[in-house]
Amino acid sequence: MHFDxxxxxVAGRLMIxxxxxxxxxxxxxxxxxxxxxxxxxxxxxxNPLAAFWSATAMKFGGCALLLACWHAEWGxxxxxxxxxxxxxxxxxxxxxxxxxxxxxxxxxxxxSVGILGRLLLVLRTFE
Numbered sequence: 001m002h003f004d005x006x007x008x009x010v011a012g013r014l015m016i017x018x019x020x021x022x023x024x025x026x027x028x029x030x031x032x033x034x035x036x037x038x039x040x041x042x043x044x045x046x047n048p049l050a051a052f053w054s055a056t057a058m059k060f061g062g063c064a065l066l067l068a069c070w071h072a073e074w075g076x077x078x079x080x081x082x083x084x085x086x087x088x089x090x091x092x093x094x095x096x097x098x099x100x101x102x103x104x105x106x107x108x109x110x111x112s113v114g115i116l117g118r119l120l121l122v123l124r125t126f127e
Contacts (some may be wrong), residue, residue, distance in 0.1 A: 001009040009122075009125040012118070012121070012122060012125070013066055013067075013072075013122055013125070014107060016062045016066070016079070016115075016118060016119065016122060017066055017067055019115070020060075020062065020063050020079060020082075021044060021060075021063055023059075024056065024059045024060055024063070025057065030054075033052065036050050036052050037049050040052060040089060040091070043089055043090075043092075045089055051089075055082055055085065055086065058078045058079070058085075059078075059079070059082050061075070062074075062075040062076065062077075062078030062079035063075065063079070063084065065078065066079070066108055066122075069125070071100055072126055073123055074102045076119050076122050076123050076126075077095050080116055080119050080120075081111050082117060083119075084116075084117055086112075087112055091105045091108055091109045092105075092108045093105035093109060
């Protein structure tokens with residue numbers, strides 16, 4: 001496996017990891033954990049606490065693999081899986097009555113699709 005260690009590739013990987021680590025650390029606050037579990041429960045996801053911690057493990061595990069450059073492509077896949085699952089659970093914009101909330105969720109969906117695209121580009125640095 002070829003590993004692209006150019007400045008641009010490394011900077012891109014670090015920026016992606018930074019995004020996930022900052023949001024992950026924010027979500028580790030006690031009130032945020034409680035809020036996420038309540039939202040997941042309200043959306044009828046089975047075992048919301050396990051769902052939250054599984055997602056957290058995907059997020060931090062993916063970052064760790066990517067940072068360590070050890071099976072980094074699996075780290076990218078974990079982050080992509082995290083995004084897809086989070087989108088399926090959280091961003092059900094079509095169910096929202098409030099036009100402002102629906103628009104905000106639509107924009108968050110588009111942003112997440114952009115992050116998925118960036119992760120696909122990161123995968124290319126491991127060819």
